[in-house]
Amino acid sequence: MSSEVFDCIVIGAGIQGSCTAYQLAKNKQKTLLLEQFVLPHSRGSSHGQTRVIRKTYEEDFYIQMMHESYELWAQLEREAGVELHRRTGLLVMGPENGEGFSRLKATMQKHKIPTVFLEKQEFSQHIPNVNLADGNGALIDTFAGVLYADRALRAVQRLFQSCGGVIKDGEKVIDIRPGVEVTVTTGSGVYRGRSLVISAGPWANTLLTHTGLQLPLKVVKINVCYWKEKIPGTYSVGQSFPCFIEMEPKEGEYDIYGLPSNEYPGLMKVCYHMGSETEPDERDKQTDRGDIDILVRYVTRCLPGLVPVPAVVESCMYTVTPDHNFVLDSHPTYSNIIIGAGFSGHGFKFGPIVGKLLSQLAMGQVPSYDLSPFRIQRFQSHARSSL
Numbered sequence: 057m058s059s060e061v062f063d064c065i066v067i068g069a070g071i072q073g074s075c076t077a078y079q080l081a082k083n084k085q086k087t088l089l090l091e092q093f094v095l096p097h098s099r100g101s102s103h104g105q106t107r108v109i110r111k112t113y114e115e116d117f118y119i120q121m122m123h124e125s126y127e128l129w130a131q132l133e134r135e136a137g138v139e140l141h142r143r144t145g146l147l148v149m150g151p152e153n154g155e156g157f158s159r160l161k162a163t164m165q166k167h168k169i170p171t172v173f174l175e176k177q178e179f180s181q182h183i184p185n186v187n188l189a190d191g192n193g194a195l196i197d198t199f200a201g202v203l204y205a206d207r208a209l210r211a212v213q214r215l216f217q218s219c220g221g222v223i224k225d226g227e228k229v230i231d232i233r234p235g236v237e238v239t240v241t242t243g244s245g246v247y248r249g250r251s252l253v254i255s256a257g258p259w260a261n262t263l264l265t266h267t268g269l270q271l272p273l274k275v276v277k278i279n280v281c282y283w284k285e286k287i288p289g290t291y292s293v294g295q296s297f298p299c300f301i302e303m304e305p306k307e308g309e310y311d312i313y314g315l316p317s318n319e320y321p322g323l324m325k326v327c328y329h330m331g332s333e334t335e336p337d338e339r340d341k342q343t344d345r346g347d348i349d350i351l352v353r354y355v356t357r358c359l360p361g362l363v364p365v366p367a368v369v370e371s372c373m374y375t376v377t378p379d380h381n382f383v384l385d386s387h388p389t390y391s392n393i394i395i396g397a398g399f400s401g402h403g404f405k406f407g408p409i410v411g412k413l414l415s416q417l418a419m420g421q422v423p424s425y426d427l428s429p430f431r432i433q434r435f436q437s438h439a440r441s442s443l
């Protein structure tokens with residue numbers, strides 16, 4: 057074991073761990089970022105070229121955090137000298153009188169988020185090649201857009217290293233020993249840190265086992281589907297086609313969402329916002345295609361300009377909490393172990409602000425937002441072991 061002691065060790069170089077490590081290094085903390093796979097990799101939740109960025113949320117706390125997150129993304133773009141974001145707008149469609157859509161409308165108005173409300177008659181003029189279901193309303197968050205995910209991850213990791221941060225990839229953490237100094241063992245080394253951040257995505261519970269804690273997290277495999285445009289360009293960023301979310305496309309179904317064709321010319325990404333449960337290391341053994349069946353029916357019904365058979369299917373994982381809100385908290389027993397987990401398929405856009413909050417917790421500072429929606433305590437009745 058080296059005699060060196062880090063101020064903080066961060067486990068997991070996905071977007072949350074990388075942003076946290078960068079914030080720590082910027083704050084002059086001697087920081088080690090450990091990653092089990094050789095970087096870059098596509099085995100977790102942060103790979104792929106694109107993610108949606110939006111303020112369109114039903115909850116005030118997410119909107120408030122997104123105000124700052126947009127600013128931090130812009131700052132990262134300046135620091136890294138690369139474009140990480142493209143404004144496309146986000147079209148949200150949902151049952152006009154349904155609870156979710158009504159709440160979303162009200163929150164958008166309350167927070168004065170620039171929003172266009174589309175009447176049924178004008179919908180097809182603004183959004184050709186999409187069929188709005190009967191009884192559905194539509195709105196556009198005009199500031200929303202696409203984040204270039206892979207590029208962003210690389211940029212944050214580079215910035216971290218340029219502040220003196222150390223990344224050790226291809227080093228899987230196999231043991232954690234809590235203490236005033238936390239001891240972390242990987243396949244090839246033993247490290248000590250005054251604090252530890254666990255941001256291990258789908259592997260959160262595997263690592264938390266070493267600390268006597270289990271969270272109610274469900275890991276699901278998402279089939280990331282790309283669909284061929286019948287006429288190339290119909291749904292492209294070039295044609296100003298927006299990202300979209302269809303809320304509750306059928307009763308009891310999860311949202312369906314899409315991003316304009318961009319990374320693979322002529323192919324539009326359209327996915328189902330849920331998948332089937334999987335062990336993170338066994339992702340490719342999960343071959344359920346129930347989500348794809350739902351998507352085929354949706355594309356046929358609502359996106360007539362796409363061939364209703366996926367042309368490309370990639371894989372990604374969500375780590376879902378019972379209320380779909382994140383976990384951003386200190387360990388209930390060991391206050392110098394910080395946990396960022398359960399991003400429930402919507403955490404990428406929050407990366408810079410999550411990084412700031414987890415770094416504040418790791419440095420023993422008061423976090424700059426009220427973290428009560430994200431506390432472990434809320435799971436009391438779900439806990440699989442004592443909290």
Ligand SMILES: Cc1cc2nc3c(=O)[nH]c(=O)nc-3n(C[C@H](O)[C@H](O)[C@H](O)COP(=O)(O)OP(=O)(O)OC[C@H]3O[C@@H](n4cnc5c(N)ncnc54)[C@H](O)[C@@H]3O)c2cc1C
Pocket residue numbers: 067068069070071072073090091092093099100101102103106107108109227228229230255256257258259263278280327372373374396397399400401402403404405406
């Ligand atoms: C298909 C899909 C679409 C999405 N769309 C959006 C979107 O449009 N907008 C949005 O905001 N969000 C979206 N998300 C969610 C977002 O991508 C995730 O919330 C985010 O990437 C989670 O990041 P993470 O760092 O927590 O996890 P990960 O990226 O999984 O990172 C965890 C890292 O920890 C490492 N690790 C685990 N165990 C160990 C160990 N023992 N030792 C060392 N390293 C370890 C893993 O290898 C991994 O690299 C989407 C997710 C998916 C899958």
Ligand SMILES: O=C(O)[C@@H]1CCCCN1
Pocket residue numbers: 108109110301311312313329401402403
């Ligand atoms: O986080 C997001 O913005 C998207 C919305 C739709 C579901 C997947 N995630």
